Amino acid sequence: MNGKIVHIKSFGCQMNKLDTALVSSALKEAGFSLTASVKEADVVLINTCSVREHAEQRVLSHLGHLKHIKENKPDLIVGVIGCMAQRLGDKLLEHEAVNIVCGPTQIPQIAKLITEALERNEKRLAVTEKILQKTSENQNQTLERFESAYGIEDKKIPSQAYVRAMRGCNNFCTYCIVPYVRGPEVCRAPEAIIEQIKRLASQGVKQVTLLGQTVNSYKYKKGRRIWCLADLLDAASAIEGIEWLKFVTSYPSEEFFDEILQVMADSPKVCNYLHIPAQSGSDKILRAMNRNYTAAWYLELLAKARATVPGIAIAGDFIVGFPGETEEDFEATVELLKKARYRNSFIFKYSPRPGTTADKRLEDTVPAEVKQKRIAELLAVQEKISDELSRDFLDKEVKVLVEGLSKKSHLNIGGSGDNPQLVGRTATDYIVVFNGPTSLAGQFAKVKITKTSPLTLFGELI
Ligand code: SF4
Numbered sequence: 001m002n003g004k005i006v007h008i009k010s011f012g013c014q015m016n017k018l019d020t021a022l023v024s025s026a027l028k029e030a031g032f033s034l035t036a037s038v039k040e041a042d043v044v045l046i047n048t049c050s051v052r053e054h055a056e057q058r059v060l061s062h063l064g065h066l067k068h069i070k071e072n073k074p075d076l077i078v079g080v081i082g083c084m085a086q087r088l089g090d091k092l093l094e095h096e097a098v099n100i101v102c103g104p105t106q107i108p109q110i111a112k113l114i115t116e117a118l119e120r121n122e123k124r125l126a127v128t129e130k131i132l133q134k135t136s137e138n139q140n141q142t143l144e145r146f147e148s149a150y151g152i153e154d155k156k157i158p159s160q161a162y163v164r165a166m167r168g169c170n171n172f173c174t175y176c177i178v179p180y181v182r183g184p185e186v187c188r189a190p191e192a193i194i195e196q197i198k199r200l201a202s203q204g205v206k207q208v209t210l211l212g213q214t215v216n217s218y219k220y221k222k223g224r225r226i227w228c229l230a231d232l233l234d235a236a237s238a239i240e241g242i243e244w245l246k247f248v249t250s251y252p253s254e255e256f257f258d259e260i261l262q263v264m265a266d267s268p269k270v271c272n273y274l275h276i277p278a279q280s281g282s283d284k285i286l287r288a289m290n291r292n293y294t295a296a297w298y299l300e301l302l303a304k305a306r307a308t309v310p311g312i313a314i315a316g317d318f319i320v321g322f323p324g325e326t327e328e329d330f331e332a333t334v335e336l337l338k339k340a341r342y343r344n345s346f347i348f349k350y351s352p353r354p355g356t357t358a359d360k361r362l363e364d365t366v367p368a369e370v371k372q373k374r375i376a377e378l379l380a381v382q383e384k385i386s387d388e389l390s391r392d393f394l395d396k397e398v399k400v401l402v403e404g405l406s407k408k409s410h411l412n413i414g415g416s417g418d419n420p421q422l423v424g425r426t427a428t429d430y431i432v433v434f435n436g437p438t439s440l441a442g443q444f445a446k447v448k449i450t451k452t453s454p455l456t457l458f459g460e461l462i
Pocket of ligand 1 (some may be wrong): 169170171172173176177179213214251285
């Protein structure tokens with residue numbers, strides 16, 4: 001212990017959650033202790049997201065709050081890590097509250113950067129200058145060591161862990177900031193991933209989610225053999241103790257798709273859940289987004305998934321109000337969403353991200369109120385479909401991996417008994433709320449569904 005206390009606040013996707021877990025473990029290893037309270041902290045780290053403007057605004061308002069705290073506590077060290085750190089670099093370091101700016105590729109240095117900032121009270125910047133170039137072998141090895149050494153802790157949800165299959169993205173969808181902040185695609189060696197999963201299993205982890213921006217394009221050449229995601233899933237299925245394997249996020253592509261569906265159909269451990277964003281139902285908009293498929297082809301892909309893996313649950317993502325999106329384009333998106341019959345969709349309004357092709361070349365033509373109207377309409381269509389699909393579960397038994405106490409206990413009106421309300425998820429990623437003993441956290445349980453809502457199933461422990 002070095003006596004210094006760190007508070008970490010995390011924004012954004014599963015990649016960020018994983019990075020936060022890795023940083024937490026690395027800091028504990030370096031002698032820091034962690035706190036959930038900003039007031040107690042000597043160091044506050046913010047793990048940031050740049051995917052939407054709104055996410056960045058939340059970070060900036062948090063920094064404003066920390067600036068006030070620093071007026072009474074000038075020794076407080078504030079570090080910004082993650083995508084926003086890489087995107088804004090030294091501009092962010094100019095912020096009065098900020099002492100450290102550290103990009104995603106530099107997170108293995110975080111303990112050292114904090115120690116230096118505490119000792120010398122100097123500002124510290126660690127970002128990649130040429131982010132679009134492939135990371136050096138040296139950097140890859142450093143990241144791999146960091147990942148392997150510390151990637152065994154994610155205590156937020158018992159018995160579950162994220163494991164990174166790949167970093168970065170090569171796709172350059174015109175609206176997306178990810179390639180500019182996370183760099184080009186780098187796939188981790190299969191043996192490193194499998195070893196990591198074995199270690200997690202030996203520590204009681206039952207569910208592993210493999211992560212990648214386009215995880216289905218995982219490809220690693222080893223000798224004469226090319227490993228794809230299906231090979232990883234197959235090898236991970238053989239690990240004793242691992243019960244469920246999930247993977248996110250998939251890009252609509254034919255490469256390795258049949259193999260992935262087949263391993264899903266064949267292995268009881270590979271969960272029948274596919275998150276595969278369409279983003280739009282208009283071919284014109286898909287072209288402008290640099291998504292390399294048409295709406296009809298995408299729907300064929302879903303049909304193939306349903307034919308190979310009966311009962312598969314599919315989730316989608318959409319962006320409404322992309323530059324040039326007309327009423328007709330939007331109607332095509334509504335049509336696609338109806339045909340796709342997703343179990344749920346993540347729907348966002350387009351917001352230009354500085355430096356992306358869409359921001360440089362396309363005018364943000366759709367007025368804010370039209371984006372608002374379209375998102376409300378699309379959400380309503382999705383809600384109706386989700387509600388219909390959820391109703392199919394009424395009076396049925398489902399197996400869930402219990403995550404812990406439910407955050408929204410008021411929702412389960414029918415709940416009773418002395419046991420608190422718990423939340424779990426099915427293999428197909430349905431959220432299930434029921435009353436049960438807290439000792440079930442991290443365990444599998446069977447629940448009979450007694451009530452449904454579009455996004456949540458409610459039931460009784462069997
Ligand atoms: S596939 Fe497209 S949307 Fe997804 S991370 Fe890569 S560039 Fe962004």
